[in-house]
Amino acid sequence: MTPTAATAAKAPTGSTSADTSKPLAADAPFFIVMNAGSGRRQSDETRDVLERELGAAGRRFELHVVDDPHRLADVARKTATAACDEGGVLVGAGGDGTLCTVAHAAHEAGCPFAVLPRGTFNYFSRDHGIPADLEQSTRLLLDARAYPVQVGFVNEQMFLxxxxxxxxxxxxxxxxxxxxxxxxxxxxxxxxxxxxxxxxxxxxxxxxxxxxxxxxxxxxxxxxxxxxxxxxxxxxxxxxxxxxxxxxxxxxxxxxxxxxxxxxxxxxxxxxxxxxxxxxxxxxxxxxxxxxxxxxxxxxxxxxxxxxxxxxxxxxxxSGKPLYLLKPEPSVAEANRS
Structure with missing residues (x-):
């Protein structure tokens, strides 16, 4: 297959070098938005793991479970504002579609973003070396740094x-x-x-x-x-x-x-x-x-x-502006990709 056209390479907007990462405050709270469409059992499991892992570390978190998918974007925007006001992190819990909606809110608000993969394919989290296991991805929140990653847009609709x-x-x-x-x-x-x-x-x-x-x-x-x-x-x-x-x-x-x-x-x-x-x-x-x-x-x-x-x-x-994503160090992220 021959590409029809190509542009010259440029400095990647999604660079993950250490000098472009953003450290977080040691007590930065987590504001988690989860789509309940995956079922009550998964929501309860997520809450239990958050309380066990983040609670044991003394980190404050808020879990917002959205029952109506049509309200997801609105809840994400309001939660992103709260995360920015308190120097916290907006976290999306769900599949790639849910993560994209929550990430869009973080991107607009300018606050760091993190993910708890709960979907079928989890392409976004896997590409960035974030473990699919809920306990491991939750523990990652505690010591990960925020790295810039590339996002795309079609008109005003963002995609990861x-x-x-x-x-x-x-x-x-x-x-x-x-x-x-x-x-x-x-x-x-x-x-x-x-x-x-x-x-x-x-x-x-x-x-x-x-x-x-x-x-x-x-x-x-x-x-x-x-x-x-x-x-x-x-x-x-x-x-x-x-x-x-x-x-x-x-x-x-x-x-x-x-x-x-x-x-x-x-x-x-x-x-x-x-x-x-x-x-x-x-x-x-x-x-x-x-x-x-x-x-x-x-x-x-x-x-x-x-x-x-x-x-x-x-x-x-x-996008001319990257999304700052909490993810493992570059060498660890590369090893985790699967």
Whole structure:
């Protein structure tokens, strides 16, 4: 696969060198926002671990469990304000979608952010070496430093892992239906993806404006990645390296039928997507995506697993301001990535 274009490498906005980290006050309180959609049992387990680990260390914390997902962003913003006022840390507990919503509030408020991974895939936390085990990730809060990490935006919607339009948002909507029926697991997620790929789908016609030139593409989906681990897993090491240089990666399959889509997905699952001639990629700091007809009708956009509607044009960009994330020292984080 040959990238359609690439920008020159620059100093990464997500640098994790020691001289860019921010130490925290020894008594900095933690303000934790958790989406209760994962169930009462998980909420109770999280509270028990927080009381045992943070309480034993004499660290103050507040746990805000949000029962209504529609209130998550509002609760996160209010809690971020409280964290800033008291020199504390805003913590997201949940999967990548929940973490993105809470991180957006921390990014806007300018306070440090931390995560307690409670999702299915946990791409964001895994990429930064944060343990999936709840007790270990809670203990990490006590001595971690805040390092700057890169975040992306599509219009005003932030994403930590990826953003997309076309077939991928549909795949996520179908996945949620299957999860409600059969439970949350990687097997259910993969099975629902297979069924969606076998359904009829249409190809998008898009114009991509990048550094003064316009490229027209036809594809079933446009996928923009901001996660090194995800890029490595699907077999795109060059694109994974570009993320470390402060860039985002756009990926689009060429117009192909359903069986070829399935074949490409299997290539990705086997870590061999870069071997395919049916995929194009683009590394960038900023692109603008429009429809040739200049339609401004809202389109479905998926950001970190959550689907919303945004109006064209769509501006995908690297944020000029990093998110300060509590994570292990760089050497430890690298060893923890899996």
């Amino acid at each position: 892992v990826n953003a997309s339009l076309g077939l991928y948002p549909r795949l996520l909507e179908d996945r949620e239906i299957y999860k409600r029926q059969f439970g949350r697991s990687r097997l259910v997620a993969l099975w629902s993806a297979l069924l969606t790929l076998l359904k009829p789908h249409r190809h998008l016609r898009l114009h991509i404006d990048h550094e003064g030139s316009t490229t027209e593409i036809r594809s079933s989906t446009l996928f923009v990645g901001n996660n090194r681990l995800q890029m490595e897993q699907i077999g795109m090491p060059d694109e994974a390296h570009a993320l470390e240089q402060g860039l985002l990666v756009a990926i689009a399959p060429r117009p192909v039928g359903r069986l070829m889509h399935l074949w490409l997905s299997l290539h990705g699952a086997a870590g061999r997507l870069s071997d395919s001639d049916h995929v194009v990629s683009l590394t960038f700091e900023r692109i603008v995506v429009t429809h040739p007809s200049k339609k401004r009708k809202p389109v479905k956009i998926a950001t970190d697993g959550e689907v919303a509607k945004l109006r064209m044009p769509l501006e995908f960009r690297v």
